[in-house]
Amino acid sequence: MTRYIIRRILQAIPLLFIISVLLFVLMINTGDPLSTMGGRRVTRPEDRERLSRQLGLDQPIYKQYLFWLIGNDWTKVDLDGDGTAETQGTRKGILRGDFGTSMVQRGKEVTDIILDRLPNTLLLMIPTEIIVIALSLAVGVYSALRQYSATDHIITGLSFIGYSMPIFFIALVSMYIFGVNFKAWGLPYLPTVGMFDPKVGKTTGQVIQHMILPIFSLTVITAAGYSRFVRSQMLEVISEDYIRTARAKGLPNRMVITGHALKNAALPLVTIVGLDVPLLLGGAVVTESIFAWPGMGRLFIDHLSRSDTPVVMGILMMISVAVILSQLITDIIYAWLDPRIRYS
């Protein structure tokens, strides 16, 4: 097992290298970060030149990548533009944990910017994931045990619709119903945008109220796919011999379902959840945009639109590492839960 884990981690290195080169080349060419830097003022050509020298944007791409990857404190850089490199570089590079500084928010560490937003995203995503798993297990099992009944047809139909629905549509509809119409009808209504009402301040009650609609939208979409999956797994499991054996020896139905069938039916869900977790980390970009939730997804969009390479690369690399790690953890958990699986 240890050897398997070590091998997987070693395999991840070239993978991350390819990903980083690919994304870096794309990002560097997405636009000019200097264009929005001066705010409303038009940047003068000599300022522009000086700025691009300071930020290292005048360097060829491979050098920019190298500096981003391993830093430039081992070499000298030319800051005054006289052709001779005399200033000692200060960047440490992403391999030594230095993600660089943002170009848009001058001088602010990328790590700080990301860590500022990460808790907000987790605040939305962790409850969502818990509700989704519980809900889809319940709905999927219920629907499988009553296959072809009216309830099963309704659940299957609804989950198909949820599965085909773009998240912004369910978000807009739920905002319209619970935010706008409830207000119009004089019912208690839910806030639609932001994390808290600035007039009230960031209190726990406020944040919870603002969490309801985004979590609701995310849950509807994700649970639809999951419950379809649980249902088909459950249908497969309950037709197996060992379930018949359990029934034949007279176990009560409830025990057969929860003790025998559910355990094996829920197992593959681990894989699905493991694949989804890193996506949640990135925050549902669209959901956060609609609900104006100050999380990672919106951070990504805001800084991508201004071509802020260090921040965008920081977020993307963090997600890529999370994807690879969660795949590995999923495989390990799976082997631990299912003794039939052996890795060598």
Add this chain to the structure above:
Amino acid sequence: MMGTAESDVIKIQEEFKTEALTPGQLMRMRFVRHKMAVFGLIMLVILILYSFGGAFIFTEAEANFTNTKLRLNPPSAENPFGTDTVGRDILIRTIYGGQISLLIGLAAVVVEVVLGVLIGAIAGYYGGWIDGLLMRFTEAMFNIPQLFLLLVMAKFFGGSVPDINLFGRQFSGSVVVIIVIIGLTSWMYLARIVRANFLSLKEREFVLAAHTTGTSNFSIIFQHILPNSIAPIIVSGTLSVANAILSEAYISFLGLGVKPPTATWGNMLEGAYNYVETAPWLWIFPGLLIVLTVLSINFVGDGLRDAVDPHALVDAG
């Protein structure tokens, strides 16, 4: 006595004898039994008629005609779906937007299938270091969440393609950009399916036979092996159309997609969340059309999956 009884039996047997069904007929029967798939197919035809037939009633100039006096008018007899922020008629825009959205869905899948089949086929057929290299690349692409990659690419290619004139109509160059980037970010799954298929098929006798008769690698890949793995490609391609339409909607919704005045269902929704309260007709109609289209395609794809699976038996009684 026995003889007549036996001949009767034979006669009766012959009366009931039926022609063997071809695989195509079996497939059609399995598909038609899938009620939701048939419903999806009918819905799709209606949606296609809506967006392409509607073009005979309204011109594109009407779809892009702005009238600032009619800003954000609610649905009325004149504008059944209301008007948008610059006074364009939403009904006509959903018609022309539908054309572009459906076109993007189909064209992006063509790009995806070409890439996926090529990479999967080459990796599976040649194996060795070619396979290793291509699969590492596929895995790397797989590890970047699609929406993030799409957004970065949309920004990267944005504005690099000039507007195109086709059939006397002007299309925003961003349509091409969106088609290409959706194709570029979605081929990985298909490549894996095709590779797995090729890995098992290339060991079969008919491939060996083709080799011994001196058939070229090119023709073994495309004429001998590929036709045998067409079923999973069709199923996955169909479901991909739905995903491509959704992807277009997501990037356009976030403002990095198709540029106005060219309408798509996705970019009609851009900024709509500012009007949740004041102008719900802005997002309800294009949103519903997207949901209907994606739902129908998913139903059809689901039906196709069952139909092409030879293990799913049909009791043709």
